Amino acid sequence: MNAPTAPIELDRRQRFFLKYCCFPPPGRPPRPLGNHLSVDNPLGLLRHYYGSAFDEAIRDRVVVDIGCGHGDQVIGAAQAGAGRAVGIDMRPIFDEARAAALGVADRITFTTRPIAELGTAWADVAFSQNSFEHFGNPAQILADAWGALKPGGTFFVTFGPPWWNPFGVHQFFMIKYPWMHFIFSERTILGVRRLYRPDQAMRWADTDGGLNQMTIAKFVGLVEASGFTMTRLALTPIRPLPAAIANLRLWREFTTSHVSAVLTKPAV
Secondary structure, eight states: OOOOOOOOOOOHHHHHHHHHHBOOTTOOOOOOOOGGGOTTSTTHHHHHHHTHHHHHHHTTSEEEEETOTTOHHHHHHHHTTOSEEEEEOSSOOOOHHHHHHTTOGGGEEEEOSOGGGGOSSOEEEEEEESOTTTOSOHHHHHHHHHHHEEEEEEEEEEEOOOTTSTTTTOOTTTBOSTTHHHHSOHHHHHHHHTTTOTTOOOSGGGSTTOOOOOOHHHHHHHHHHHSOEEEEEEEEEOTTSOHHHHTSTTTHHHHEEEEEEEEEOOOO
């Protein structure tokens, strides 16, 4: 029989944060997924940000999804005509049964192995959806994608919200108000978070999925150091702000809801 869990004690600052800035435990119910994130339309978000260019890029190609989660986008890529689709995630949570039921399992590989162990210059296209702000070592992810891609290969990276977004802290289920992570410390927020989530994390990096505090400037700097050429950087503003606001360097960190980039490995 399991021992009873000790009650979580909060300090004065944590009690204030909980009372005035948070939804009551167990938190706000999950928001319904938009149609572009539906398992029936797994490439919807990528198509939303990249248009038909994404489908054209993966057709008859070898593609790899870095940080694939359950693998919905991997399955979607195979359905969209990819010659072979590989999904990589550190957690073995892949929906292999769905891939088999949809008749694409023969063109899909799921693995928890590090991408560097899969060889070099074997993929035509890499992509990463809503994972780049979670990777513990994003510079290594870029290096691994570089190694996996053939010369001239393309890496589609889309993620959000970035860290300085009003809710860049990602705790949507708990925090009511914007920019609370600018006002309260990591210790205060995560101390309260223990009332909502079982992982008991006390560092951003240890929360479910992890958070690396990815800003737009940090992302651009990592790309510049990686050897990739950034052929596109698109910043989606917080609604209802106009796009012109999100593209102003002075404001873009605070007003961007989503970052989408196209990175290219030089052909020679």
